[in-house]
Every structure is written in structure tokens, then in C-alpha cells.
Amino acid sequence: MRSFSYERATSIEAALQAAARNVDARFIAGGTNLLDLMKLEIEKPSHLIDVNGLGLDTIEKSPEGGLRIGALVRNTDLAADETVRRDYGLLSRALVAGASGQLRNKATTAGNLLQRTRCPYFYDPNQACNKRQPGSGCSAFGGVTRQLGVIGVSEACLATQPSDMAVAMRALDAVVETRGASGAKRSIPIGDFHRLPGDTPHIETELEPGELITGVVLPPPVGGKQIYRKVRDRASYAFALVSVGAVIHPDGSGQVAVGGVAHKPWRVEDAETELSKGARAMSAVLMEGARPTEQNKFKISLVERTLEAVLKEARE
Numbered sequence: 069m070r071s072f073s074y075e076r077a078t079s080i081e082a083a084l085q086a087a088a089r090n091v092d093a094r095f096i097a098g099g100t101n102l103l104d105l106m107k108l109e110i111e112k113p114s115h116l117i118d119v120n121g122l123g124l125d126t127i128e129k130s131p132e133g134g135l136r137i138g139a140l141v142r143n144t145d146l147a148a149d150e151t152v153r154r155d156y157g158l159l160s161r162a163l164v165a166g167a168s169g170q171l172r173n174k175a176t177t178a179g180n181l182l183q184r185t186r187c188p189y190f191y192d193p194n195q196a197c198n199k200r201q202p203g204s205g206c207s208a209f210g211g212v213t214r215q216l217g218v219i220g221v222s223e224a225c226l227a228t229q230p231s232d233m234a235v236a237m238r239a240l241d242a243v244v245e246t247r248g249a250s251g252a253k254r255s256i257p258i259g260d261f262h263r264l265p266g267d268t269p270h271i272e273t274e275l276e277p278g279e280l281i282t283g284v285v286l287p288p289p290v291g292g293k294q295i296y297r298k299v300r301d302r303a304s305y306a307f308a309l310v311s312v313g314a315v316i317h318p319d320g321s322g323q324v325a326v327g328g329v330a331h332k333p334w335r336v337e338d339a340e341t342e343l344s345k346g347a348r349a350m351s352a353v354l355m356e357g358a359r360p361t362e363q364n365k366f367k368i369s370l371v372e373r374t375l376e377a378v379l380k381e382a383r384e
């Protein structure tokens with residue numbers, strides 16, 4: 069692990085200024101992803117700005133009747149929050165499907181959204197990876213791709229975004245709130261927040277260098293049955309092969325996002341008009357244009373079957 073300097077920011081302005089002074093700096097929240105990546109020398113910040121003291125750890129009603137979740141709210145606290153459990157059950161279920169109790173006690177809302185891919189080639193410095201080292205190639209092509217992306221992929225990258233929480237937030241139409249290096253506030257709809265890989269897979273979100281996430285806003289409760297179903301190789305402590313986060317209304321309409329298949333939580337609003345016709349009709353539109361490999365083409369039918377199970381559960 070390389071040496072680095074560390075400071076504990078005591079205000080948002082101080083954190084932004086520290087980031088502006090150090091181009092190689094990273095914010096650190098729970099540290100559950102960043103520190104692992106630093107130990108492997110995949111992330112090499114020269115300076116860490118600890119944002120745990122910024123007071124961004126509250127969950128409050130928004131003026132519009134939704135919920136404002138501070139960037140530093142721990143995954144455990146968010147999942148257990150009474151309002152979240154009652155009005156945004158999908159989010160609570162997605163959170164508890166992720167990681168382990170100990171990790172969720174440390175992991176934060178912002179850190180979870182920004183956690184990096186679990187592609188094995190990204191984690192192995194002996195392999196080519198355009199995400200880890202732009203322009204070096206992608207060893208996943210011709211390699212082991214069972215876990216990797218099937219839709220929205222590019223010639224440069226097959227990685228997926230691994231967050232369970234982000235899938236729920238995508239289905240719930242969350243908005244990410246930030247402060248830029250100049251202090252300016254931005255609101256980024258979650259659908260625009262994560263990027264597809266294209267030929268710049270190392271640029272994973274719309275955040276500018278030094279931009280701080282301050283919170284995430286959920287719109288007013290949408291009701292419906294809220295279900296998160298995660299399919300994985302082990303029953304716990306494993307990332308999703310495929311996951312479906314859904315809000316299903318009594319009239320059969322709904323909002324559906326899928327995890328484990330793309331470089332961002334995958335949602336196609338047009339596909340939701342097919343929902344009342346069933347899982348097959350919807351997943352045909354949802355997964356149109358997919359480019360799976362031999363090893364991961366099972367994910368296409370797995371999406372359909374997982375969605376079918378979600379619809380059945382909603383009917384029951």
C-alpha cells in the first residue's frame with residue numbers, strides 16, 4: 069500500500085477545498101471499498117479526505133413529501149429506518165440483500181452508489197483492464213465472463229455495477245444531490261448518474277473531479293408491492309448474478325430495474341408498458357440489444373424468470 073496523507077474535513081466547504089487542492093485526492097466514507105482497492109494499488113490516492121464529520125447522516129422528509137437521505141447514512145440505518153421500511157420497502161430489502169451486517173454498519177449511501185465493479189479482471193493487476201488502466205485492453209474478452217455484463221456493454225468493457233441499493237433507487241426514481249468543486253449544487257437523476265462503459269469505462273459516473281455527493285432524494289411514496297429479488301451463487305454474502313427491483317401496482321403497471329447485467333442499474337421505461345402482458349413480454353423489450361457471451365447468456369433467461377417470480381409474488 070502506498071503512503072498517503074489524511075485529513076478529517078469538518079465542513080462541506082472544507083472538503084471541497086481540500087479536493088480542489090489535491091487532484092489525486094479521494095473522499096473516504098465507510099472505506100469498505102476504497103481501502104480494499106488501495107491495498108491492491110488499484111486506487112492510488114495521494115490524499116484522503118474523511119467526510120464522516122460533515123453531518124450528512126440524517127434521513128428527513130423532503131419539502132415535496134419524499135425523503136432526503138444524507139450521503140453518510142449507513143446502509144444498516146437506512147434499511148432499518150421506519151419510513152423507509154413502510155414507504156420504500158424495496159430500498160430496505162435491496163440494502164439487506166447486500167454484503168454482511170458488519171459491512172452495512174460501515175457502508176454509506178454515497179459510497180454504495182460509487183462502489184466499483186467486481187469484475188475479476190479489474191481486481192487482478194496482471195490482467196489488462198481498460199477501467200483500471202485506460203487503453204490497456206480488456207482481458208474479459210475470451211476469458212471468464214459468467215458474472216459479467218450482457219447489455220449496454222462495449223468493446224472496451226464488460227463490467228457490471230454491483231450495487232443492490234442502486235437498483236432499488238433506480239426503480240424508485242431517486243435523485244443524487246451533489247456539491248461541485250466551486251460549491252455549486254447539482255441534482256442528478258439516478259438514471260443519468262451511472263454511465264455505460266463506451267470507450268471510457270474508467271469514467272463510471274457523471275460526477276466531476278472533486279464533486280461531493282451530499283444526499284439522495286426519493287420522490288413521494290409510490291405505494292404498490294415493492295419487491296427485491298436477488299439471484300446469486302451463494303445465499304448470502306455474494307453479489308447478484310441478476311437482481312430485480314420492482315414496484316408493482318394493483319392494476320399491473322409498475323417500475324422495474326435490473327441489477328447484475330450492465331454497467332449501471334438497468335431500466336427501460338418503455339418496457340414497463342409491457343408489464344401487464346407478463347415477464348416474457350417485458351423482458352423481451354427490457355433486454356433488447358443484449359450482447360451476452362457464451363458463458364453469461366443464461367442471464368437473459370434468468371432476468372425473465374426472476375421477473376416472473378417477482379410478478380407471482382406481487383400477485384400473492
Ligand SMILES: Cc1cc2nc3c(=O)[nH]c(=O)nc-3n(C[C@H](O)[C@H](O)[C@H](O)COP(=O)(O)OP(=O)(O)OC[C@H]3O[C@@H](n4cnc5c(N)ncnc54)[C@H](O)[C@@H]3O)c2cc1C
Pocket residue numbers: 094095096097098099100101102103104119139165166167168171174175176177178179180181182183230231232233279280281282305306307308
Ligand atoms: C466482502 C464484500 C461483500 C459485499 N457485498 C455487497 C453486495 O452483495 N451488494 C452490494 O451492493 N454491495 C456489496 N459490497 C460493497 C459495499 O456495499 C460497499 O463497499 C459500500 O457500500 C461502500 O460504501 P463506503 O461508505 O464504505 O464507501 P468507501 O469505500 O468509503 O468509498 C467508495 C467510493 O465512494 C467515494 N465516496 C464516498 N463518499 C463519497 C461522497 N460523499 N461523495 C463523493 N464520493 C464519495 C470514495 O471516494 C470511493 O471512491 C460488498 C463489499 C465487500 C467488501
